[in-house]
Amino acid sequence: MAAAETHATQAARWLRFPSVRTIVLTAVAFAAVFVIIFPFLWIVLSSFRDPGHFLTLHLRDAVPHNFSIGTYRLALGRTDLLRWIGNSLIVALSTTGLALAVAAPAAFALVRLRFRARGFASLYLVVAYAVPSITLAVPLFVVLVKLHLNDTFIGLIIVHASFTIPFSTWVLSDFYRSLPADLEEAGYVDGASLVRVLRHIVLPLSIPGLLAAGAYAFILSWNDFLFALVIMNSNEHFTAPVGIHAYFTGQNATQEVWASLMAASTLVTLPSVILFGFFQRYMVSGFLAGAVKG
């Protein structure tokens, strides 16, 4: 959308009757987007079926006739889903905190400070981003076992946080680049040290950038399956994705199992989708950096 476009011209555009071309394009766009989000819509819709008649052979019963939250009751009652979600929260929130604590200073330094290792540090981020996760699964598992950090939250948090650092740093770099340096310079002129400038000027201004990078770190950690599968092996430490997987593969796919699977999948998807809905606009710079630099 052009930056110069004002609300008035926007309103004028809306008041005009749309052309046939616009109507056709809009219809096609809505249809295409519906098809794309359908798999996700379908589990959400299925999660509201009556769990007593969850499995049906007839197409006419596929869409629930009346709204029921029985599947959710089933999922929370029959499995340790609440505990797994709690574990996921602990891991994802700690990952977010650690990733931001590390990525924000790095991003600031890369944008604002001139130092000799700067080029090396930028390159290091790109190279680290380029190594496939699966290649690292074996050595990370072996090393964590040696350090007795397998099947612990700390082990998983360190792994998740590290994998989010390149992206978080790029989102924050982009943010700092858009921030005028005048305020910091005013701080230096008034005799403040770098630490004071960071603490009292940069940090308060960083909050939007931190939210975007933090949302990314949270989603990545919350959604991760591979590392949680490799690192966690006891039920009380499972994160939600691994717990749901263990529950589903541990038995025959009966009506109750399918029903609770729909509810559990919907519940575990909601936090990521909501966060992403709020912050995706600010994450785009990171996606593009990943594509251009990677």
Add this chain to the structure above:
Amino acid sequence: MQIAGLVLVTPAIVLLSMVVAGPFVYVVWQSFFEKDGKGATLANYDWFMGPDFWPTLSHGLVIGGLSTLIEVVVAVPLALLLNERIPARGLLRGLVTLPWAVPTIAVATAFLWLADPFYGLFDQIGLETGVLKQPISVLGDPHYAIWAVTVATAWKGLPLVFIVILSSLQALQAQYLEAAKVDGAWRLAQFRYVVLPHLGSAIALSAVLSGIYNFALFDIAYLLTGGGPAGLTTTWPLVLYNQEFAAFDSGRASAVGVAIFLAGVLALVVVLGLDALRRRRYT
């Protein structure tokens, strides 16, 4: 400045060294040692001469390549469409990128559920409309399983390709299209000679990155089919997982891990090289 910069960057470098660079060196090192052997050897790499090499490679290339092709073929028209001035454009763009945020476990649930032979929507619609004579298990069928994994992979990967292509499209300055219009170019000609060449690099780049990512993707195939039926959806990441966590052979698993990495590097070098040649021809 010198010291402050170093101090601020150090925690990130240390963490990445511990979790990415260090383990990467370790995996390369480990790939040269056999399970019970003493000295360094290339024995772990003899798997690449064995009978499983080509089938597993071809599964990976089919899943990685075709899923990427689907992503690009869907993302380019979709980006063009959502770059037009239509109502609710922002909302629609947001919804297209939504699959990126859906956890893989829920992606797997959705596709397992849709593809269930008796209770799944695909089979029910197929049976009701007469397309199917009898229920089929898409994910258990030797012919269809790999396509199901491919589609699920493409679904998850579409948003990133879409975002890169849409951004590239937004960066195309209106004046070029205006110039083409003044010269009397039709919409199709504008697309062919102005928009498509402009998008070329974005498409090439997002496609090769997505292809590399999907080739190295473990969790969708693992959750949907576990590599079955009869190993027909087993890709290198699944071979690696089975070597490490079923056969407990870290040396062989490491060798596969190194191969996955090298395959990605090779693909990147080839595609970036070709793109550079293409650009030189245009300018």
